[in-house]
Amino acid sequence: MPLDALSDLTDEALLALFARGDRVAARALTMRLTPKVLAHAYRLLGRRDQAEDVAQEAMLRLWRVAPDWRSGEAKVTTWLYRVTANLCTDRLRRRGRTTPLDAIPEPVDAAVTPAQALQRQARADALQAALDALPERQRQAVVLRHIEEIGNPEIAEIMGLSVEAVESLTARGKRALRAALGQRREELGYTE
Amino acid sequence: MTGRREDHDPGLDPFFDAARQTAPQPEADFLARVLADAEAAQIRTTALPAHRWRARLAELGRALGGWPAMAGLSTAAVAGLWIGIAPPAMLLAQVDGWLGAAGPLVIDAEPVTMVLLTEEAM
Numbered sequence: 001m002p003l004d005a006l007s008d009l010t011d012e013a014l015l016a017l018f019a020r021g022d023r024v025a026a027r028a029l030t031m032r033l034t035p036k037v038l039a040h041a042y043r044l045l046g047r048r049d050q051a052e053d054v055a056q057e058a059m060l061r062l063w064r065v066a067p068d069w070r071s072g073e074a075k076v077t078t079w080l081y082r083v084t085a086n087l088c089t090d091r092l093r094r095r096g097r098t099t100p101l102d103a104i105p106e107p108v109d110a111a112v113t114p115a116q117a118l119q120r121q122a123r124a125d126a127l128q129a130a131l132d133a134l135p136e137r138q139r140q141a142v143v144l145r146h147i148e149e150i151g152n153p154e155i156a157e158i159m160g161l162s163v164e165a166v167e168s169l170t171a172r173g174k175r176a177l178r179a180a181l182g183q184r185r186e187e188l189g190y191t192e
Numbered sequence: 193m194t195g196r197r198e199d200h201d202p203g204l205d206p207f208f209d210a211a212r213q214t215a216p217q218p219e220a221d222f223l224a225r226v227l228a229d230a231e232a233a234q235i236r237t238t239a240l241p242a243h244r245w246r247a248r249l250a251e252l253g254r255a256l257g258g259w260p261a262m263a264g265l266s267t268a269a270v271a272g273l274w275i276g277i278a279p280p281a282m283l284l285a286q287v288d289g290w291l292g293a294a295g296p297l298v299i300d301a302e303p304v305t306m307v308l309l310t311e312e313a314m
Contacts, residue, residue: 018230021238026230034226039215052222059226063233123210146208178203
C-alpha cells in the first residue's frame with residue numbers, strides 16, 4: 001500500500017497494520033508521530049539532544065506495545081504524550097532542573113525574512129527559558145494546552161489529573177510566564 | 193486539538209505562536225533511526241515465537257479429539273510404518289492371493305526400457 005493511501009487512516013488503524021507487519025504503516029507512523037513527540041520532549045526538556053533520546057525511546061515503546069494495543073481505550077497520541085512526559089521527568093530528575101538551552105536549528109521558511117526569523121526564534125527561546133523555570137507539572141500543562149493546543153479533558157487523561165486540576169495548573173503557569181516575559185515584550189518586538 | 197480561543201491570551205499568544213513556528217524538526221538520520229527501531233520491532237513481533245507454536249499444536253490436538261485420539265492416531269501411524277518396512281509372511285501370502293497367480297507385479301518407471309522390451313518381443 002502506498003504511503004499516501006494511509007494518510008486518511010487514524011493512528012490506531014495504522015498501529016493495527018503495523019502490528020501485522022505492514023512496513024508502509026511503520027513509515028507512516030514514524031513520519032506522522034515522531035515530529036510531535038520530538039517537539040513535546042524538547043519543550044519539556046529544553047535540550048535537543050536529550051529530546052531526541054526521549055523521542056526515540058517513546059517511539060520504541062510504541063512499537064513494542066503495538067501487538068497488545070487495546071482498541072478504543074486511549075488515543076495513540078494521548079498515550080505517547082504520557083510516555084514522553086514520564087521519560088522527560090526521569091531525565092529532569094537525573095540531571096537537576098536548570099541547564100542551558102542548546103542551539104536549535106531554525107526551520108526553513110521562505111516567506112520569512114532573516115530578521116523576522118531571528119525575532120521569532122528570540123521569542124521562542126525567551127518562552128522556552130521561562131517554561132524551563134516553571135514547576136514541571138505547570139510546564140507540561142501549559143505546553144499541552146497552549147502550544148500543542150490539546151483540550152483540557154485530554155490533557156487531564158495524559159497527566160492523570162482532573163480537568164479542574166489541569167485548569168489550575170495552566171492558570172498558575174501562565175501567570176508565572178506573564179511575569180517572566182512581560183518585561184521583555186518590548187525587547188522582543190511587541191509594541192502594541 | 194480544541195478551542196484555544198476560549199482562553200486566548202494576548203500577552204502570551206505571540207510567544208506560543210513563535211514556539212509553534214520554530215518547533216524543532218526531526219532530521220533525516222534521526223527519522224531513519226526511529227524507522228529502523230520500528231522495523232526491528234516488527235520482525236520480532238511478527239515472527240511466531242516458540243510458545244505460540246506450542247499453543248497452535250495444542251489447539252490442533254484438541255481439534256482432533258484430544259490426547260486419547262492423538263494416541264490412537266500415533267499408534268496407527270507407527271503400525272502402518274512397521275508393516276511397510278517388515279511385512280509379516282502371512283500378509284504377503286494374502287496379498288499374492290488377491291493379485292492372482294500372475295506373479296509379482298513389476299512396474300518399470302523408465303519408458304525407454306519399456307520401449308526396448310516391446311521391440312524385442314516383436
